[in-house]
Amino acid sequence: MIELTAVSRHFGGMHAVDNLDLKVARGQIFGLIGPNGSGKSTTLDLISGMLPLTSGQIHFCRQDISRLALHKRVGCGLARTFQNIRLFGPLTVWQNLRVAHNAAAGRAKTHQQMMQALALAGLAHKKDELAANLSFAEQRQLELARALATRPQLLLLDEPAAGMDAAEIAALRQRMMALRQSGVTILLVEHVMELVMGVSDRIAVLNFGRKIAEGTPSEIQADPQVREAYLGAHLIANLP
Numbered sequence: 001m002i003e004l005t006a007v008s009r010h011f012g013g014m015h016a017v018d019n020l021d022l023k024v025a026r027g028q029i030f031g032l033i034g035p036n037g038s039g040k041s042t043t044l045d046l047i048s049g050m051l052p053l054t055s056g057q058i059h060f061c062r063q064d065i066s067r068l069a070l071h072k073r074v075g076c077g078l079a080r081t082f083q084n085i086r087l088f089g090p091l092t093v094w095q096n097l098r099v100a101h102n103a104a105a106g107r108a109k110t111h112q113q114m115m116q117a118l119a120l121a122g123l124a125h126k127k128d129e130l131a132a133n134l135s136f137a138e139q140r141q142l143e144l145a146r147a148l149a150t151r152p153q154l155l156l157l158d159e160p161a162a163g164m165d166a167a168e169i170a171a172l173r174q175r176m177m178a179l180r181q182s183g184v185t186i187l188l189v190e191h192v193m194e195l196v197m198g199v200s201d202r203i204a205v206l207n208f209g210r211k212i213a214e215g216t217p218s219e220i221q222a223d224p225q226v227r228e229a230y231l232g233a234h235l236i237a238n239l240p
């Protein structure tokens with residue numbers, strides 16, 4: 001589905017992403033974890049086209065998209081949500097979706113597809129509510145619906161569980177599993193370990209922009225290097 005080959009992004013002397021190889025198969029939920037500043041969001045920026053690569057290649061659905069403009073990547077079936085919520089508060093839920101529809105250059109062609117995106121995000125009952133009146137978790141659901149309105153094949157989620165309580169995280173997990181069931185591939189950046197470990201088919205771990213491990217959730221939890229770099233503190237804080 002998507003393959004990164006020797007991908008790097010440098011900011012001056014800072015190697016935010018350093019020679020990264022990553023392969024996500026169709027239909028997987030793939031977790032990307034690592035300490036703060038390890039290059040996770042930058043990786044999503046490189047895949048979605050918000051940042052140009054310093055070097056390397058990205059192939060998506062057997063096409064080299066390394067230098068493709070952002071809107072063309074959306075047209076190919078890539079969508080993302082952001083760590084910081086980016087909604088239009090004075091607009092309704094539905095109007096926020098319509099903005100995504102326009103931005104996606106017609107990918108979300110019908111009313112029915114937009115309703116479907118809302119339903120998948122668990123927000124159909126709030127269609128006419130102003131975005132500003134939504135709870136924090138609902139605002140994140142609207143972000144998700146907006147990404148889904150472009151009918152993505154690959155969905156990039158940047159810390160979707162941040163600020164959510166346990167019940168909201170459980171609902172998010174169910175939603176992600178339903179999306180996988182419907183054929184959407186997901187690349188998940190997340191610090192909430194109970195979600196990443198519970199929902200991912202595979203996980204890669206970044207540290208200082210480099211991949212230090214990749215495997216199933218149980219392989220990752222058992223990896224001594226990962227525990228040292230990152231998991232120790234997070235496992236204790238987040239796992240049931």
Ligand SMILES: Nc1ncnc2c1ncn2[C@@H]1O[C@H](COP(=O)(O)OP(=O)(O)OP(=O)(O)O)[C@@H](O)[C@H]1O
Binds near residue numbers: 011015035036040043
């Ligand atoms: N536009 C930029 N200019 C300079 N440095 C940047 C820029 N964007 C990111 N960086 C640096 O690149 C490194 C990787 O940042 P990135 O945001 O990708 O990490 P992250 O793993 O997503 O962190 P977090 O978990 O805190 O979100 C950090 O050291 C960051 O300061």
